[in-house]
Amino acid sequence: MDKLNHSEVINLLIQLCVMLSLGRLLAELARKFKQPAVVGEILAGIILGPTILGNFTPEIFEMLFPSTGASAVVLDGFIQVSVVLLLFIAGLEVDLHIVWQQGKQALYVSLVSLVIPFVAGFIVTWFFPELFDYADEDKRLVFAMFIGTVMSITALPVVARVLMDLEVFKTRMGMLIIASAMIIDLVGWIIFTIILNMMGTNSESLSLSKTIWISIGFTVLMLTIGKGLINKALPWINKRLAWPGGLLSLSLAFCFLGAAFTEYIGIHSIFGAFIIGVALGDSKHLSERAKEIIHQFINNIFAPLFFISIGLGINFIAAFNLQIILVLLVLAFIFKVLGATLGARMGGLPKYESYAVGFGMNTHGTLEVILGAIALQAGLITDEVLVAILVMVVVTIVASAPLMKYCLKFVSSKN
Amino acid sequence: MFNKIAIAIAFSPRLQTLLAEAKRVQALFKSELIIIHVGSHTDKEDAFMMENLQQADITEDVKVIWEAGDPAKRILAVCKKERIDLLVAGALKKEDFINYYLGSIARKILRKADCSVLMLTEPSLESNPSKRMVIYAENSPYSIQAIKAGTYIGKTQHSQQLHIVREIKLYGLAMSVSSEKTEEELTEIRRNLVNEEILIVENILKKMDISGLKVNIKVISGKSGFELANFCNRTRADLLVVGSPNRKMGIFDRVFPHDLEYVFADLPCDLLIVNPKKKNG
Numbered sequence: 153m154d155k156l157n158h159s160e161v162i163n164l165l166i167q168l169c170v171m172l173s174l175g176r177l178l179a180e181l182a183r184k185f186k187q188p189a190v191v192g193e194i195l196a197g198i199i200l201g202p203t204i205l206g207n208f209t210p211e212i213f214e215m216l217f218p219s220t221g222a223s224a225v226v227l228d229g230f231i232q233v234s235v236v237l238l239l240f241i242a243g244l245e246v247d248l249h250i251v252w253q254q255g256k257q258a259l260y261v262s263l264v265s266l267v268i269p270f271v272a273g274f275i276v277t278w279f280f281p282e283l284f285d286y287a288d289e290d291k292r293l294v295f296a297m298f299i300g301t302v303m304s305i306t307a308l309p310v311v312a313r314v315l316m317d318l319e320v321f322k323t324r325m326g327m328l329i330i331a332s333a334m335i336i337d338l339v340g341w342i343i344f345t346i347i348l349n350m351m352g353t354n355s356e357s358l359s360l361s362k363t364i365w366i367s368i369g370f371t372v373l374m375l376t377i378g379k380g381l382i383n384k385a386l387p388w389i390n391k392r393l394a395w396p397g398g399l400l401s402l403s404l405a406f407c408f409l410g411a412a413f414t415e416y417i418g419i420h421s422i423f424g425a426f427i428i429g430v431a432l433g434d435s436k437h438l439s440e441r442a443k444e445i446i447h448q449f450i451n452n453i454f455a456p457l458f459f460i461s462i463g464l465g466i467n468f469i470a471a472f473n474l475q476i477i478l479v480l481l482v483l484a485f486i487f488k489v490l491g492a493t494l495g496a497r498m499g500g501l502p503k504y505e506s507y508a509v510g511f512g513m514n515t516h517g518t519l520e521v522i523l524g525a526i527a528l529q530a531g532l533i534t535d536e537v538l539v540a541i542l543v544m545v546v547v548t549i550v551a552s553a554p555l556m557k558y559c560l561k562f563v564s565s566k567n
Numbered sequence: 568m569f570n571k572i573a574i575a576i577a578f579s580p581r582l583q584t585l586l587a588e589a590k591r592v593q594a595l596f597k598s599e600l601i602i603i604h605v606g607s608h609t610d611k612e613d614a615f616m617m618e619n620l621q622q623a624d625i626t627e628d629v630k631v632i633w634e635a636g637d638p639a640k641r642i643l644a645v646c647k648k649e650r651i652d653l654l655v656a657g658a659l660k661k662e663d664f665i666n667y668y669l670g671s672i673a674r675k676i677l678r679k680a681d682c683s684v685l686m687l688t689e690p691s692l693e694s695n696p697s698k699r700m701v702i703y704a705e706n707s708p709y710s711i712q713a714i715k716a717g718t719y720i721g722k723t724q725h726s727q728q729l730h731i732v733r734e735i736k737l738y739g740l741a742m743s744v745s746s747e748k749t750e751e752e753l754t755e756i757r758r759n760l761v762n763e764e765i766l767i768v769e770n771i772l773k774k775m776d777i778s779g780l781k782v783n784i785k786v787i788s789g790k791s792g793f794e795l796a797n798f799c800n801r802t803r804a805d806l807l808v809v810g811s812p813n814r815k816m817g818i819f820d821r822v823f824p825h826d827l828e829y830v831f832a833d834l835p836c837d838l839l840i841v842n843p844k845k846k847n848g
Contacts, residue, residue: 249791249826253706316756436793436829 156222164223167216168230168457174200175456186317186553188310190518191546193456197463206467217464227461232421234458235522237450239341239422240407242519243429244443245308246334248375254331257499261328261492262335265513266304268491270343273300273483283479284537291532294350298527301347302541303483304491305340306333307517307549314515314553318560325505328496329512337519338430342367344523345423351530367419374410374431382406386437396445403432403446422526455518462525462542471535480544488514508559515552516545568719569653569683573601575642575676578615584690585657586623591694592655592685595723601630601649605641608633639675646682652843653683660688660834674831677840678816683716686838696724697806697837701799702731704768706791706826707810713841714771717808720839721780728781730802731772732795733764735788761786792826799835807835811842 156164174196182192198204206213218224251258277284277296286295311333315321321330342364349363389398407428414424432438493510501509524541527533574589576582586602593600602625604616620626632649634641646654658673677684702717704710714731721729748756764786772782787794799807812827830838 253826436790440788 154222156226160221160223160226163216163218164226167223167227170200170216171196171457171460172453175460179456188313188517188549189451190310190455190459190521191549193459194463194521194542194546196456197460198468199463200460201463201466201468203463203466203468203470207469230454230457231461234454234461235526236407236411236421236425237404237454238458238518238522239425240404240411240429241447241450242308242337243426243431244433244438244446245312246337246430246433248430248434250327251331251334254328257328257496257501258331258335260499261495261509261513262332262339264495264498265306265332265488265492265510266336266339268494269303269483269488270300272487273303276479276483284476285473285534286537291351294347295532297343297347297350298523298532299480299483301340301343302516302520302523303480303488304336305516305519305523306336306492306513307515307519307545308333308337310517310549311512311515311552314512314556317553318557320556320560325496325501325509325512328499328501329509332492332495332509332513336513337426338371340519341423341426342371345419347532348420348526348530349418351532363419366417367423370414370417370419370424371427374427375434378428379431379434382432382435383437386435390437396442399438399442400445400449406432420526422522458525459518459521462521462538465528466535466538468539471539473536473540476536476540477543480540481547484514484516484544484548502563504559504562508556508563511552511555511559514548516548520545568716569596570598571601571649571651572596572598572653572655573603573642573646573649573651574655575603575605575638575672577604577606577638578612581657581690582619583623584692585655585687586619586625587692588687588690589655590623590625592653595720596653598652599628599630600625601632601645601651603632603634603642603645605634605636605638607635639672639679642672642676643679643681646680651682653685654680655685655687657690658686658688658834661832677827677831677838680811680840680842683811683842684838684840686834686840688834688837695805697721697726699728699802699804700726700730700806700808701795701802701804701836702729703795703807703809704731704771705734706812708813709810709841709843711771711810712843713808713810713839714768715775716839716841718772718775718777718780720806720808722776726780728783728802730783730785730798730804731768732785732787732798733768734791734794735760735764735786790829792829795826796830796833796835804836806837806839808839808841811840 175193178192178196178199179189180192182189182195200213200217202213205216217227274296277286277299278292281287281292281295284295284299286292288295308330311329312321315326315329320326345367346360346363350360385402386399389402393399393402407425410424410428411421412424414427415421433443489507489510491510492513493506496506496509497503520541524533524538528535528538572589572593574585574592576585589600589602602616602620606612616631620629620631632645634645642654642656645651654676656673656676658677659671673686677686697720700717700721702714704714707713717729717731720726765784768784785798787798795807798804807830809827809830816828
């Protein structure tokens with residue numbers, strides 16, 4: 153078996169040390185400005201990557217983050233695991249009960265706020281690929297679908313934090329946003345799985361209809377029989393094994409198994425991790441405390457590694473394309489807000505509350521970054537598009553709270 | 568509170584105990600009583616019914632309605648027609664797999680009734696006042712009415728303990744807050760969340776007469792309904808009072824069970840669903 157040599161071990165450990173410590177430092181800085189940690193972690197990646205460190209001290213950058221060699225491969229392994237785990241905890245947050253409880257209204261908001269930005273993103277990209285400096289004719293359809301998906305997703309964890317900060321988390325509007333974001337998460341990942349399949353990066357790619365059926369079938373199976381098995385296993389685990397160790401290791405083992413299975417059958421590993429997360433998170437035997445431990449572990453160790461790693465591969469200054477950024481921002485702020493607002497109005501919410509829902513739903517975040525990173529890795533998008541997505545993510549995160557607050561001012565003054 | 572009460576009975580071994588309970592409920596709410604029986608109606612059955620009513624000492628102010636057809640449907644139709652406020656019926660604590668998905672008579676009533684329902688798991692001949700009650704003050708347009716009904720029963724029956732349960736929804740909390748707050752801030756957020764819930768219940772209780780009642784406001788988190796049922800089991804509650812959900816439950820609710828479905832699936836104790844809407848008639 154190949155092993156890391158002495159210097160490679162040291163190098164890997166230093167990489168992890170630098171990434172985690174600078175990531176934490178800048179996450180704390182973001183916190184001071186009331187922004188989520190992901191903003192600081194992306195910034196840490198920009199500092200450690202070719203944009204700053206590689207630009208000013210290329211020899212240190214090359215020494216610290218060699219692009220080839222065993223430590224680079226091992227770090228990439230860490231990043232792959234991080235993505236799977238991030239999707240797993242994203243799935244844990246999807247609560248089918250709250251989705252069902254919010255009923256038709258959530259369905260309106262999620263569907264309209266998914267369809268309108270998706271269609272708008274698709275049409276703009278399909279008819280005007282030059283806006284994205286996109287020249288690959290063969291992949292235009294998939295690329296247009298990808299941009300549509302990025303536009304239509306809402307970042308559940310970020311929007312949850314915004315709602316809590318605004319103290320509207322438990323209101324009808326807050327719950328509606330949460331439920332709608334959960335539905336979008338579910339549908340969004342199914343769409344993305346299809347896109348990945350259409351890209352045909354996997355040598356054993358399935359046909360489109362097979363992918364769709366397998367994705368839906370796997371989802372339904374995991375949320376019924378799979379969930380039933382989890383409900384049988386968890387009490388046994390909680391009762392007989394050390395807590396939280398037993399739960400933690402077996403949950404992650406199950407997540408990796410699901411991820412490996414979906415990767416094996418030709419749909420991406422992240423999809424399996426996400427659906428396993430949904431099934432596990434929906435179990436009545438997974439306590440809030442256990443969920444929190446899983447979150448803490450993944451959010452503070454694996455998430456920074458992933459978000460920082462994005463900056464390690466891209467020169468943000470060289471890949472900064474104002475035109476693409478503006479296109480994405482316009483698409484997000486017009487069509488995503490419009491779609492969600494319209495959905496909320498259709499669901500019977502008053503005008504200003506609907507606007508608030510619109511701005512709330514236009515919060516992009518970690519999932520879009522993951523989506524972008526995977527698409528870049530698969531060769532679907534360019535560095536410019538990924539940088540534009542990152543900028544769009546940061547802008548929507550920064551803007552959502554004040555814009556929602558502004559709309560809610562009218563709601564409370566009217567009441 | 569409940570002016571017109573109906574009890575659904577079958578000629579089963581539990582008939583006498585159910586009639587005894589019906590009589591007590593009628594006295595508790597000082598209401599009219601209607602007895603609904605779905606099945607064949609011959610002279611022999613008429614005589615059997617009269618005999619049982621006499622044995623249960625229910626001879627005055629009672630109307631017996633005989634129906635034929637699907638039991639759950641007929642019982643609910645009578646409730647509608649007679650503008651019943653509270654329907655009393657018996658139910659097994661737990662259903663088998665097939666019954667759970669197909670829906671037994673009792674569960675159909677729980678899921679579809681347009682009036683309040685009192686489901687008794689262990690009806691008894693002897694008076695058995697509720698000693699430990701739980702009121703679920705959540706997720707229903709009628710939760711305030713549920714608290715009202717619960718406190719009324721608690722006072723009338725001199726309950727030893729009345730727990731009012733609220734839930735904290737922690738969706739996204741762990742992910743969105745825990746990694747971005749200090750330990751102190753996180754503790755403060757948790758404390759505030761709990762205090763907010765307690766304050767809501769306290770404000771509701773201010774408008775009610777709860778003198779003489781030992782009230783405990785409990786804030787729980789976890790899976791809606793499942794934790795409520797656990798709490799009832801833990802506190803050995805004998806009556807759970809909940810507000811009716813804002814919609815009728817279907818098969819999907821059983822495939823993806825949630826709040827009241829967890830309670831329906833495995834009734835932890837007697838269950839009173841408060842539903843004051845008067846669509847009936």
